[in-house]
Amino acid sequence: MLHTSYIELSKHALNHNLQFLKHKLNPAVRYSMVIKGNAYGHGLESILPMVEEAGIDHFAVFSVDEAMRAHKIKQKYCEIMIMGFIDDEYMEWAIEHDVSFYVFTMERLRAVVRVARKTTRPARIHIELETGMHRTGFLPHELTEVAEILTKNDKILFLEGLCTHFAGAEHMGNFDRVTRQLKRFQRTCRWFHDFGLKPRFRHVACSAGLLNFPDSAMDLVRIGIANYGFWPSEETRMLHLRENGNLPRDPLQRVLSWKSKILSVNHVQEGEYVSYGKSYITNRDSLIAVVPVGYSYGFSRNLSNLGHVLVRGKRATVVGSVNMNMMVIDVTDIEDVKVNDEVVLIGRQGNNTITVSSFSDMNNSMNYELLTRLPQEIPRYRVD
Numbered sequence: 001m002l003h004t005s006y007i008e009l010s011k012h013a014l015n016h017n018l019q020f021l022k023h024k025l026n027p028a029v030r031y032s033m034v035i036k037g038n039a040y041g042h043g044l045e046s047i048l049p050m051v052e053e054a055g056i057d058h059f060a061v062f063s064v065d066e067a068m069r070a071h072k073i074k075q076k077y078c079e080i081m082i083m084g085f086i087d088d089e090y091m092e093w094a095i096e097h098d099v100s101f102y103v104f105t106m107e108r109l110r111a112v113v114r115v116a117r118k119t120t121r122p123a124r125i126h127i128e129l130e131t132g133m134h135r136t137g138f139l140p141h142e143l144t145e146v147a148e149i150l151t152k153n154d155k156i157l158f159l160e161g162l163c164t165h166f167a168g169a170e171h172m173g174n175f176d177r178v179t180r181q182l183k184r185f186q187r188t189c190r191w192f193h194d195f196g197l198k199p200r201f202r203h204v205a206c207s208a209g210l211l212n213f214p215d216s217a218m219d220l221v222r223i224g225i226a227n228y229g230f231w232p233s234e235e236t237r238m239l240h241l242r243e244n245g246n247l248p249r250d251p252l253q254r255v256l257s258w259k260s261k262i263l264s265v266n267h268v269q270e271g272e273y274v275s276y277g278k279s280y281i282t283n284r285d286s287l288i289a290v291v292p293v294g295y296s297y298g299f300s301r302n303l304s305n306l307g308h309v310l311v312r313g314k315r316a317t318v319v320g321s322v323n324m325n326m327m328v329i330d331v332t333d334i335e336d337v338k339v340n341d342e343v344v345l346i347g348r349q350g351n352n353t354i355t356v357s358s359f360s361d362m363n364n365s366m367n368y369e370l371l372t373r374l375p376q377e378i379p380r381y382r383v384d
């Protein structure tokens with residue numbers, strides 16, 4: 001093993017999730033898989049070929065660098081959509097490679113017009129509408145000017161999409177706000193239609209949109225976290241269970257497992273501090289093991305004295321502070337622990353599982369952050 005840990009990606013789990021999610025959609029709806037944040041930490045270069053094999057041909061990224069990575073690795077025909085960052089100097093690349101991108105300011109719209117006058121093909125743009133999130137998107141008073149620019153430049157601008165993003169569809173506490181957003185969006189789509197502008201796709205739904213607000217799956221859905229086997233929130237999972245009955249097993253299966261191995265095993269007497277500082281003192285003669293994974297590899301320092309890992313199918317607690325490259329675990333109650341034993345940081349071993357959210361007492365929304373913090377350098381291997 002060259003690296004101190006590795007990630008396994010389950011093709012079976014991925015296919016299962018895609019099937020479950022696609023089953024919720026009318027087949028005419030285009031399925032865009034969100035692969036931003038290094039494919040939610042799973043590794044863009046590793047995931048993309050796996051999902052291409054599963055028949056996905058539309059990918060959503062945040063930035064132009066991610067679009068370039070996806071474009072380089074793709075084996076088949078597929079569409080790439082940039083939902084966020086693209087500097088003017090890279091618009092030409094995007095347009096010439098048929099990569100579509102969001103436009104949400106007048107400056108960007110004018111820049112596209114300037115660049116698209118010189119390119120050999122039209123720019124495929126998604127006009128993002130502000131409907132209540134107040135992050136990015138055109139405001140209502142800007143729409144007439146937007147529509148006029150689109151109409152005047154219809155030879156060089158192709159209206160690929162009208163879109164918006166929900167401000168928290170994963171929590172029912174946001175029900176009113178999200179419903180209002182959807183209504184505003186639909187109203188604005190009609191307004192564009194009456195203006196004579198018909199987008200190729202109207203799109204709103206993320207994972208929680210599709211699962212909690214099925215009406216929001218319009219012409220295209222942008223699904224991220226659920227592809228990878230995580231519910232956008234515990235609430236979403238419970239709602240799903242309530243509507244579909246208690247299923248024998250979770251319909252979403254985790255794609256990623258993260259593993260390492262034991263670096264050393266040591267006896268420590270009762271009353272000794274472990275790791276830096278004084279945050280942990282043994283209250284019995286203990287057997288502790290060192291795992292060569294620390295916060296520089298994405299195992300948060302917040303998990304000091306809190307996190308769990310699996311060794312020999314049993315749960316071991318992280319003791320003392322998580323260091324940059326190592327952590328210490330208490331294996332006193334686990335029999336026969338040896339150097340080189342497999343350590344599961346996320347995933348299953350024996351009858352036990354460590355889910356990302358059970359890293360400690362966190363809620364599911366932390367999944368997004370923990371996953372995307374997994375460094376790109378950790379090798380990813382596919383398992384079928």
Ligand SMILES: Cc1ncc(COP(=O)(O)O)c(C=O)c1O
Pocket residue numbers: 034083165205206207208222223224225226232
């Ligand atoms: C604009 C946009 N669409 C879709 C998604 C996918 O969301 P999720 O991972 O919850 O499915 C995101 C993720 O943050 C997003 O920012």
